[in-house]
Amino acid sequence: MSQRLRERPAGERLREPPGCGRRDDRSVGGELEAFYFGFGDEDAYVIADMPDNVAAAALALAVNASGAVATKTVVLLTVEEVDEAAKRSVDYRPPGG
Numbered sequence: 001m002s003q004r005l006r007e008r009p010a011g012e013r014l015r016e017p018p019g020c021g022r023r024d025d026r027s028v029g030g031e032l033e034a035f036y037f038g039f040g041d042e043d044a045y046v047i048a049d050m051p052d053n054v055a056a057a058a059l060a061l062a063v064n065a066s067g068a069v070a071t072k073t074v075v076l077l078t079v080e081e082v083d084e085a086a087k088r089s090v091d092y093r094p095p096g097g
Contacts, residue, residue, distance in 0.1 A: 028055040042072075 030050040
């Protein structure tokens with residue numbers, strides 16, 4: 001999921017910001033699944049299925065570099081991925097522990 005904030009002149013109609021179109025997502029092997037406008041700090045939310053985190057990062061870097069929008073990318077995990085993570089053994093001790 002990617003949150004988009006776009007600076008625009010007052011009164012300008014908000015359309016899909018750059019980087020959320022099918023062409024942009026497909027150029028890195030991904031596919032746009034959903035696009036929503038939102039209230040609050042972010043103007044838009046984009047949900048795209050990307051082949052991997054590197055593809056998502058490449059798209060986010062390109063969109064941010066354009067200067068047209070600022071993005072915040074959130075990696076979403078499937079139920080199966082969380083189940084797999086929960087089964088892994090982790091050797092962790094908190095600081096001072």
